[in-house]
Amino acid sequence: MRLKVKLKEVLKQRGITQKELETMSTVPQSKISSLCNNKFSELNIANLEKIAKALNITDISELMQFENESENE
Numbered sequence: 203m204r205l206k207v208k209l210k211e212v213l214k215q216r217g218i219t220q221k222e223l224e225t226m227s228t229v230p231q232s233k234i235s236s237l238c239n240n241k242f243s244e245l246n247i248a249n250l251e252k253i254a255k256a257l258n259i260t261d262i263s264e265l266m267q268f269e270n271e272s273e274n275e
Contacts, residue, residue: 203268203269203270203271204268204269204271205245205266205267205268206240206266206267206268206269207237207238207240207242207245207265207266208264208265208266208267209234209237209238209253209265210238210239212257212259212264212265213238216257218257220234220235220238223253223256223257226256226257227249227252227253227255227256227257228252229249229252229253233246233249234253237249237253250265253265
């Protein structure tokens with residue numbers, strides 16, 4: 203089981219670019235890109251909080267979920 207961040211899907215649904223989210227949240231675009239591509243080894247809770255606040259997300263399941271490893275292959 204692994205944690206999947208659904209930020210890419212959320213941004214697409216809302217019509218927001220990574221660069222726009224950087225401005226809205228003050229989280230560097232490089233960090234946003236890593237989250238969008240699920241290319242991270244650690245999660246920075248402060249950055250996730252900033253992103254959630256900028257996107258008005260109050261339910262963390264909108265932003266991430268657990269998935270089985272086989273679902274990712």
